[in-house]
Amino acid sequence: MATVKDVAKEAQVSVATVSRVINHSPKASKNAIQAVNAAMKKLGYRPNAAARALVSQSTQTMGVLVGDVSDPFFGIMVKAIDTIATEQGKHLLIGNGYHSAKKERDIIELLISQGCEALVIHSKSLTAEELITFANEIPGLVLINRFIPEIADRCIALDNQKGSYLATDFLIKHGHQHIGYICSNHDIEDTEQRKAGYLQALKDHGLAHFESHIEYGTPDEEGGEQAMTKLLAKGLPLTAIATYNDYMAAGALAALEESNIEVPSRMSIIGFDNGLIAKYLHPKLTTVRYPIQKMAENAATLALKLANKEKPVTDTMMFVPTLVKRLSVIKR
Structure with missing residues (x-):
């Protein structure tokens, strides 16, 4: 298996230059980028995600907790979050909580340990106090379909x-x-x-x-x-x-x-x-x-902005449902 030293030798540059190219440093020259990318392709070298995270201070991942991803409701939610995440160059890590406090807690702990700075959490079993604690620890944590007054500015919910x-x-x-x-x-x-x-x-x-x-x-x-x-x-x-x-x-x-x-x-x-x-x-x-799609898009956008220490643009936090009239109701 090729190493970063092998790539540096093939590209005829230093290991430090290879590192700058891998981590998209603005200090890397155009010629260096071309040489390093060509060497990585030739040698079949893939940058180690953990190593990149140590340098860039970001895993480029976004965490999502759902009830059960096999449920079409959560499928729509995850797809909407993924669309926003992809636009920002992020990849999703997804966990199922199955409305179990233990599983929800374990998934959130796992997502945090994996370096996810932005989290969209659908939790129905953890207490408000525990979720507030997580929110205080992770500035980019946003709750969806849950409203907790103490962290109202981090909640995207439906009435x-x-x-x-x-x-x-x-x-x-x-x-x-x-x-x-x-x-x-x-x-x-x-x-x-x-x-x-x-x-x-x-x-x-x-x-x-x-x-x-x-x-x-x-x-x-x-x-x-x-x-x-x-x-x-x-x-x-x-x-x-x-x-x-x-x-x-x-x-x-x-x-x-x-x-x-x-x-x-x-x-x-x-x-x-x-x-x-x-x-x-x-x-x-x-x-x-x-409107779970729009709610999920708002939650993802908010989580990413908070994780990047950006001031989020005020948007809808509490959504209002509307009727969809079809054929299963008639007048008496």
């Missing part, structure tokens, strides 16, 4: 309660008074915020809240199907269902089809997130848009 309120309000304004809610059973702030939005909309319209109208499940198709099945088994006079996310809505649609209940003629249903699945369901799903 989840507002989104669920909009969904329920939309159903009520379409004449529905008996509205069920399919809720996630994950113990995270999104769950409480979205349920709170549903309850607040009922209250503001003078409609009674019945705990029997709410069922819980894992925030996926299976959880939604099981929750809808439980609601149907109660024999409630429901005419509409608001759901925690589009996947639970998809599961609910499956349960309704199994019971020969047509949507939306007999039951209206509304989702949350406006994921890729929403417009391919039958009927096409009315839902709440979660």
Whole structure:
């Protein structure tokens, strides 16, 4: 395996010159750059990333913590971050937290130990206190989909309660008074915020809240199907269902089809997130848009600017969801 000394000998320059070329020093002449690059190509030499980091004081990497990268939601998030990172000559290191405090903590520690100065963190299980500690340690750490008042200027979040309120309000304004809610059973702030939005909309319209109208499940198709099945088994006079996310809505649609209940003629249903699945369901799903791509772009830009000690341009920190009207809701 070729060494830096071999490259210097082949290019007929000093080791110091090779180092300057590798680390893109402005002191390297055009002739030296050409000679060193030609020698590295001929010898098959690849600069050691760790060694370059010692010289440049930067690993050129950006860390990202997601819940589960196999989830299309996080796929969109990572792609948006990668686009911004690539523009700045950075590469991503990605870890899955799976909504586990231990795994989230371990991933953040790993990303820091790997020299990532800019971090975009999607953490739902670590306490606010622990995340504040990490933020104080790493100036380029930004939270996404999490709001902590003490570090509000480092948080890119969505008003989840507002989104669920909009969904329920939309159903009520379409004449529905008996509205069920399919809720996630994950113990995270999104769950409480979205349920709170549903309850607040009922209250503001003078409609009674019945705990029997709410069922819980894992925030996926299976959880939604099981929750809808439980609601149907109660024999409630429901005419509409608001759901925690589009996947639970998809599961609910499956349960309704199994019971020969047509949507939306007999039951209206509304989702949350406006994921890729929403417009391919039958009927096409009315839902709440979660602007994760734009949020991720803002988070990545903010993290990189903070890591570079640049003053970030004021931009949207708290995003407001909007309705996407399709075919799964009709007037009563």
